[in-house]
Amino acid sequence: MSKLYIVPTPIGNLEDITLRSIRILQETEMIFAEDTRVTKRLLNHLDIKKPVAPFHAHNEHKTLDRAIDTILSNESTVLVSDAGTPAISDPGFLLVRECIAKGIEIECLPGPVALIPALVSSGFPCDKFVFEGFLPHKKGRQTRLKIIAEETRTAVLYESPHRLIKCLKQIEEFMGENRKVCVAREITKMYEEYKRGTAKEVREYYESKPPKGEIVIVIAGKE
Ligand code: SAM
Secondary structure, eight states, rough: OOOOEEEOSSSSSGGGGGHHHHHHHHSSOOOOOOHHHHHHHHHHHHOOOEEEEEHHHHHHHHHHHHHHHHHHHEEEEEEEEEEBTTTTSSSOOOOOOHHTTOOOEEEEOOOSSSSSHHHHHTOOSSSEEEEEEEEOOOHHHHHHHHHHHHHOSEEEEOGGGGHHHHHEEEHHHHHHHTOOOEEEEESTTOOOOEEEEHHHHHHHHHHOOOOSSOEEEEOOOOO
8 A cells, every 4th residue: 555655844954853853764665855956955864764855846847757667566655745744835735635636645744834833923912814825926815915914813924035125025015013023033953033013014124134045924903
């Protein structure tokens, strides 16, 4: 019986991989990776030697059938992305869907993901929330912002550092300058930072101190 394991990997701090994830990586026959070089670095650190084949966004559709054949020829295959949980703003969803359609067993291990520590540390209600991933860069961006503006649940976005100021300006424009936000930067890394305040305050802070690294924006729901 073939099985696909979805294995989350650290988003910064290498200590964040679980004992079970390490065991599954040790026991599996092969690993599909978003970027084989990134995954080989992690495997070297864990002293694990396994065949690693590429599975990334650019070839996801094209390689789907081939990946399914490989999974069916093994008892256990693992999918990892560069960091965090595969399929969360990363390749993986199509493969999971196809495995389910083909009757292949799936098991997603719990583990690192950027949105959860950002949400919990924001101090905004987290009993209910919406995850928007990356907003579209151009077409459809304003539509998403208008929807988030009316959302009463806490919203979580992924954003790149060079688009942070633009995004905070748009939050001010669509949701008002007093909408509360929390910018979570470099979670689990040496320069981890949480900046909480109104969209205007947080924008002004980052205008004076241009952000570097990886970023999650948490937006308080509409009152
Ligand atoms: N699959 C990943 C996950 O489980 O969170 C997300 C991958 S997505 C391509 C990368 C984005 O996740 C970054 O641009 C940033 O928005 C967010 N992210 C990943 N690691 C982060 C970190 N250490 N601190 C803050 N945000 C992070």
